[in-house]
Amino acid sequence: MTVLPRTDAMTAGSQSRPVYELSGVAKSYARGNLRALDRVDLTLREGSFSSVIGPSGCGKSTLLKIMAGLIPPSEGGVYLEGTPVTGTREDIGMMFQQATLFPWRTVLENIVLPIEIRDGKAAARAKHRDALALLELVGLKGFEGRWPHELSGGMAQRAAICRMLVTEPAVLLLDEPFSALDELSRDFMNMELQRICMERNATAFLITHSIPEAVILSDTVYVMSPRPGTFVETVEIDLPRPRTLDMMTDAKFGDYVRRIRARLDKGAFL
Numbered sequence: 001m002t003v004l005p006r007t008d009a010m011t012a013g014s015q016s017r018p019v020y021e022l023s024g025v026a027k028s029y030a031r032g033n034l035r036a037l038d039r040v041d042l043t044l045r046e047g048s049f050s051s052v053i054g055p056s057g058c059g060k061s062t063l064l065k066i067m068a069g070l071i072p073p074s075e076g077g078v079y080l081e082g083t084p085v086t087g088t089r090e091d092i093g094m095m096f097q098q099a100t101l102f103p104w105r106t107v108l109e110n111i112v113l114p115i116e117i118r119d120g121k122a123a124a125r126a127k128h129r130d131a132l133a134l135l136e137l138v139g140l141k142g143f144e145g146r147w148p149h150e151l152s153g154g155m156a157q158r159a160a161i162c163r164m165l166v167t168e169p170a171v172l173l174l175d176e177p178f179s180a181l182d183e184l185s186r187d188f189m190n191m192e193l194q195r196i197c198m199e200r201n202a203t204a205f206l207i208t209h210s211i212p213e214a215v216i217l218s219d220t221v222y223v224m225s226p227r228p229g230t231f232v233e234t235v236e237i238d239l240p241r242p243r244t245l246d247m248m249t250d251a252k253f254g255d256y257v258r259r260i261r262a263r264l265d266k267g268a269f270l
């Protein structure tokens with residue numbers, strides 16, 4: 001991943017190249033005879049941060065699983081760096097609500113695990129220096145020899161960020177990564193996530209149930225309606241970067257939150 005500082009002019013990623021593309025993606029589950037997703041078109045540009053927000057059961061996780069190559073779409077195409085996504089790939093990084101670190105491995109050993117699985121123990125050892133740099137990036141310098149049970153929830157999620165980044169993925173798929181944290185830790189980790197994404201010019205896609213979280217982090221927010229899930233509104237967030245928590249009291253921030261809330265009230269929620 002190229003390290004480029006992102007500037008205000010690049011906030012929406014509008015000038016950068018497309019990294020990830022979905023065209024006409026739909027998903028039907030035979031079980032329950034359910035059309036979970038319908039006609040989803042999406043382009044993620046390099047260095048952009050996008051979020052999808054919608055009510056429970058509208059198809060967000062289904063969309064993310066398709067994007068990660070974990071399940072196939074019933075219709076449509078999914079492309080990363082111009083090549084079809086037909087299964088899991090090492091250039092796709094994922095993070096979930098739980099850090100799921102292995103308790104019998106140290107923090108460092110957890111971080112290099114994807115490399116060990118892919119290329120073996122020697123390759124994983126050769127990555128230790130990179131892993132230590134990642135620990136420094138997320139503010140966990142000195143914690144490499146600790147065990148997962150010695151970490152707080154936020155620290156465990158920081159370690160999970162390192163594990164996601166160690167394979168240098170082209171795109172980061174984030175499924176409510178901080179929703180299990182208390183509100184203060186969650187706000188703090190969101191600002192940390194922004195810093196890390198900006199430092200690495202990461203292309204990120206976040207699932208969230210929180211409108212303020214979507215607005216403060218994103219260049220683009222997609223509002224999803226249920227049954228079948230599809231994007232009913234796309235909101236470009238024109239706030240300067242780096243964003244700060246103080247911005248949440250700005251009138252413009254409030255306008256974005258109200259606009260998304262109104263769209264959800266109008267029919268994205270059942």
Ligand SMILES: Nc1ncnc2c1ncn2[C@@H]1O[C@H](COP(=O)(O)OP(=O)(O)OP(=O)(O)O)[C@@H](O)[C@H]1O
Pocket residue numbers: 029030031032034036054055056057058059060061062063
């Ligand atoms: N494997 C499956 N087989 C059948 N139906 C499924 C399957 N997975 C999901 N569904 C259905 O697809 C719809 C969308 O589910 P999905 O988990 O994608 O929603 P979501 O927006 O992520 O929900 P939440 O916000 O509650 O996590 C739901 O009606 C769900 O019951």
